[in-house]
Amino acid sequence: MKIVVSGFKGKMGTACTNMVLRQEDFILAAVYDPFATEKHLDELPQYAGHPVKVFSDKATLVKEVEADVWIDFSRPDAAYDNTRFALENGMRPVIGTTGFSSEQLEELTNYSKKLGLGGLIAPNFAIGAVLMMEFAAKAAKYFPDVEIMELHHENKLDAPSGTAIKTAELIYEVRGDHPQGHPEEKELIEGARGADYHGMKIHSVRLPGLVAHQQVQFGSAGEGLIIRHDSYDRDSFMNGVALSCRKVMEIDRLIYGLENFL
Numbered sequence: 641m642k643i644v645v646s647g648f649k650g651k652m653g654t655a656c657t658n659m660v661l662r663q664e665d666f667i668l669a670a671v672y673d674p675f676a677t678e679k680h681l682d683e684l685p686q687y688a689g690h691p692v693k694v695f696s697d698k699a700t701l702v703k704e705v706e707a708d709v710w711i712d713f714s715r716p717d718a719a720y721d722n723t724r725f726a727l728e729n730g731m732r733p734v735i736g737t738t739g740f741s742s743e744q745l746e747e748l749t750n751y752s753k754k755l756g757l758g759g760l761i762a763p764n765f766a767i768g769a770v771l772m773m774e775f776a777a778k779a780a781k782y783f784p785d786v787e788i789m790e791l792h793h794e795n796k797l798d799a800p801s802g803t804a805i806k807t808a809e810l811i812y813e814v815r816g817d818h819p820q821g822h823p824e825e826k827e828l829i830e831g832a833r834g835a836d837y838h839g840m841k842i843h844s845v846r847l848p849g850l851v852a853h854q855q856v857q858f859g860s861a862g863e864g865l866i867i868r869h870d871s872y873d874r875d876s877f878m879n880g881v882a883l884s885c886r887k888v889m890e891i892d893r894l895i896y897g898l899e900n901f902l
């Protein structure tokens with residue numbers, strides 16, 4: 641299977657290129673980044689002995705390279721364009737980049753169906769994070785009062801995280817709208833109670849030293865329940881990305897969420 645890694649210079653892009661090079665049935669056909677130069681390959685030890693084409697221009701890439709899968713870990717503001725581009729050019733998208741609106745997800749899904757091309761957009765590729773979301777949705781049936789705290793490294797561009805949004809969506813499916821806290825509560829400093837998603841609060845923490853962590857905290861009369869997941873290392877996402885590259889070859893439309901492959 642021939643794979644392009646988009647955003648290859650980044651933290652996740654670097655982990656993905658290493659992962660692709662480690663898999664016997666994967667070929668790293670090309671790497672893409674709008675700001676890349678050949679010099680970047682020389683600087684990256686993981687490419688030693690592997691002739692890989694580097695592109696800073698998508699149009700040139702598709703003229704010179706044929707690939708089955710487009711892995712993308714770039715920026716929230718590039719996620720839609722890159723996914724659309726992959727589909728338009730016959731590459732199955734495996735997208736970890738966050739920041740899609742629900743309208744964009746719907747449009748891309750419809751487009752992939754028209755083309756009959758498989759793909760996946762997943763806000764989190766760590767198996768433990770998928771389980772955390774499923775457990776949280778299950779608990780919400782019995783514990784409708786919940787707050788989500790997501791904690792990430794200080795270079796993260798989007799807040800709340802894609803994982804927190806997906807978790808909130810799953811919980812909303814179970815419990816619906818549910819105002820929380822005192823009806824007369826007032827924020828003395830704006831934002832003190834976090835973001836509000838159908839009554840549930842989402843808090844975003846950004847600190848050096850963190851990777852990706854989320855705590856879903858439930859409260860009920862006289863008891864509490866905390867479901868927590870920690871990614872200590874970006875390797876935590878790689879089994880999910882590798883699995884998804886194989887699975888998108890077997891389906892004929894774009895899907896949202898790694899849980900669909902587990």
Ligand SMILES: NC(=O)C1=CN([C@@H]2O[C@H](COP(=O)(O)OP(=O)(O)OC[C@H]3O[C@@H](n4cnc5c(N)ncnc54)[C@H](OP(=O)(O)O)[C@@H]3O)[C@@H](O)[C@H]2O)C=CC1
Nearest residue numbers: 647649650651652675713714718736737738762763764765
């Ligand atoms: N789904 C999941 O499991 C996970 C998702 N993520 C998501 O992946 C994304 C990337 O995260 P991370 O690797 O930490 O970020 P980084 O900032 O480390 O890497 C992003 C890279 O993308 C490059 N880039 C900028 N614009 C484009 C573009 N238009 N096309 C392709 N590449 C581009 C950047 O280049 P430059 O620096 O020169 O601008 C940078 O090298 C984020 O949205 C994050 O939330 C992260 C971890 C797990």
Ligand SMILES: O=C(O)C1=N[C@H](C(=O)O)C[C@H](O)C1
Nearest residue numbers: 738763764796801802803852
């Ligand atoms: O930016 C990150 O690092 C991560 N982004 C994803 C998200 O927004 O949920 C997945 C994971 O939390 C790491």
